Amino acid sequence: MSWGLEDVRVSYRRRVALHAVTVPVDPGRVTVVVGGDGAGKSTCLKAMVGLLQPEAGAVRRPAKEHIGYVPSTAGLYADLTVQENLDFSAVAYRLPAGRRGPREAEILERTGLAQARDRLGGQLSGGMQRKLAVGLALLHSPELLVLDEPTTGVDPVSRMELWRLISGAAALGTAVAVATTYVNEAARAASVVLLEAGRVLASGSPEAILRSVPGAVGTARGGGTARPTPLSWRRGPDWRVWAPAGDLPAGATKTDPDFEDAVVVAELAGERGR
Amino acid sequence: MWAMVAKEFRQLRRDRRTVAMMVVLPVLLLVVFGYAASFNVSSIPTVVVGPDAARAAAALHAPFDVTQVDPAAGRSDAQSQLQDGKAVVAVVTGGSSVTVLMDGTQLFSVQTAETALAKMEQARPAGSPAPPVSVQILYNPDLITSWVMVPGLAGLILVFIGTLITSLGVVRERQTGTLEQLAVMPLRARDVIAGKIAPYLMVAAVDLVLIVLVGMGLFHVPFVGSVATFALGAALFLLVTLGMGVLISTVSQNQGQAIQLAFMIMLPQVLLSGLIFPITSMAAGVRWISYVLPLTYFIQISRGVMLKATPITALWQPLGLLALLAVVVLGLAIVRFRRDLAPSTRRAQRGEARSEESVAA
Numbered sequence: 086m087s088w089g090l091e092d093v094r095v096s097y098r099r100r101v102a103l104h105a106v107t108v109p110v111d112p113g114r115v116t117v118v119v120g121g122d123g124a125g126k127s128t129c130l131k132a133m134v135g136l137l138q139p140e141a142g143a144v145r146r147p148a149k150e151h152i153g154y155v156p157s158t159a160g161l162y163a164d165l166t167v168q169e170n171l172d173f174s175a176v177a178y179r180l181p182a183g184r185r186g187p188r189e190a191e192i193l194e195r196t197g198l199a200q201a202r203d204r205l206g207g208q209l210s211g212g213m214q215r216k217l218a219v220g221l222a223l224l225h226s227p228e229l230l231v232l233d234e235p236t237t238g239v240d241p242v243s244r245m246e247l248w249r250l251i252s253g254a255a256a257l258g259t260a261v262a263v264a265t266t267y268v269n270e271a272a273r274a275a276s277v278v279l280l281e282a283g284r285v286l287a288s289g290s291p292e293a294i295l296r297s298v299p300g301a302v303g304t305a306r307g308g309g310t311a312r313p314t315p316l317s318w319r320r321g322p323d324w325r326v327w328a329p330a331g332d333l334p335a336g337a338t339k340t341d342p343d344f345e346d347a348v349v350v351a352e353l354a355g356e357r358g359r
Numbered sequence: 360m361w362a363m364v365a366k367e368f369r370q371l372r373r374d375r376r377t378v379a380m381m382v383v384l385p386v387l388l389l390v391v392f393g394y395a396a397s398f399n400v401s402s403i404p405t406v407v408v409g410p411d412a413a414r415a416a417a418a419l420h421a422p423f424d425v426t427q428v429d430p431a432a433g434r435s436d437a438q439s440q441l442q443d444g445k446a447v448v449a450v451v452t453g454g455s456s457v458t459v460l461m462d463g464t465q466l467f468s469v470q471t472a473e474t475a476l477a478k479m480e481q482a483r484p485a486g487s488p489a490p491p492v493s494v495q496i497l498y499n500p501d502l503i504t505s506w507v508m509v510p511g512l513a514g515l516i517l518v519f520i521g522t523l524i525t526s527l528g529v530v531r532e533r534q535t536g537t538l539e540q541l542a543v544m545p546l547r548a549r550d551v552i553a554g555k556i557a558p559y560l561m562v563a564a565v566d567l568v569l570i571v572l573v574g575m576g577l578f579h580v581p582f583v584g585s586v587a588t589f590a591l592g593a594a595l596f597l598l599v600t601l602g603m604g605v606l607i608s609t610v611s612q613n614q615g616q617a618i619q620l621a622f623m624i625m626l627p628q629v630l631l632s633g634l635i636f637p638i639t640s641m642a643a644g645v646r647w648i649s650y651v652l653p654l655t656y657f658i659q660i661s662r663g664v665m666l667k668a669t670p671i672t673a674l675w676q677p678l679g680l681l682a683l684l685a686v687v688v689l690g691l692a693i694v695r696f697r698r699d700l701a702p703s704t705r706r707a708q709r710g711e712a713r714s715e716e717s718v719a720a
Contacts (some may be wrong), residue, residue, distance in 0.1 A: 134543050149545035158536030177544045
């Protein structure tokens, strides 16, 4: 069964945070909600798990026993040990008593926290805290796993390990929704929803989003601080330029856009549309 | 330096609770010390019994406020009035002398009454046929301050634990994001609330027992009444203070805010509950505040039970009011806390939102 949001509208104190947003989350696939700060990513995920009630639209989610959720703050108890955090989660999610021990041991192995089981949550490094948080969310083998920026502020090695956990969950059939500000993480998902200011700018597989880039994208090498055109952005030492009608300016060579380019073009197109 | 000053003022402007404390608190203290902080008792509830009750009552003037004159009643009836807290002084006439019984748990009233009686005695003309007067101070014959303070301090410590510590425990969950986790978990809201409150209830109960035992052991404060009545009063009082703690947590985003609000709620209770200044000496304009404070009623119960063996039937009013406060405060706290754990559905202006849940196989 497919989970997620369909044409959902959410408002905070008369300000519309989500405008008719659709985020499908299918079993066995990772759906990434990507966008900048204030785009509405956390609002999407909170609506998905029932922390917010939408004003309009539909939310499909399993019963609470089958949802795993990691908020942006990790949401683990700093004054409980790793083992105690697992024990509490196991009881809260009604894991059968006979299954708890083996399942907790499995999670400790998969997250690499077996040696730290007696350490307080607050004494773990940032990466270890995030891995514990994901482990807690996976403990009861949820049907829907929702992760709010699980890799923000985490070192690159831990980020890789976290994505292994996330992909592993999807491989076992879990429907996974991840919010992130990192475009390169969105590129590895099965499905992407690009949000800006509470609106969907683009959605689909990364390849489909790439194919849908209108016009032409080019590269203008070097140059000073002045933009070659209003529709350009920095990529390393060069400028990327987008020509909606396909007419690149002089000095810009046509380039095959990558996913990051596709995201930027979608944002620029969205701004032009407004 | 001026940049720091300007920054501090900007931050203060947005921190309304701190500004309220800086402005409201001094004003509150001024009002309290102006109108409430007084050890002068101007009115002492007095009953007069015995065959010469009418004549004795006529001879009594301020500060004695004669509330009952009963020639048919005797010493035991008068003593019951003191035990039940309905009077502070009881004049027993008949026989060869007049006995004036005083409730030693009302320190300042008794001191005022003794002074007034001494003045009346001095003013009596030599050779007056009026019978001699003997004074007996009951329940706290030596007027020991600690005997009166310890039962009240027990309540103060319960306020501290119930209000401040509980609110911090809940706010911490909100700050660390674990409250969001609890809201998503398959836990019933009432289980979360009861689970949060129960440990603090148990710790506070143990604390109360310790305080009473230390009071009895170290300060020789007596405990002459019913333990069950005391326990009932303490349980109701704890429910009120824990409810206040949870309520504070639902209107506080961080521990600093929770501490400020808890402090603003605790301070009036310390000053206006009768713990330090007698309620009867407060001006009417501020005295009404005492009657909405839960500590006021707990002090009546704890002093009554520990020092006077006041029966439960005489304490129905403070017990009943505490029960009412518990229902209101705890009820409100639970309603607000549930909102954090289970957001309500609002009707959309255009169509209704649908939320489908499927039970997994």
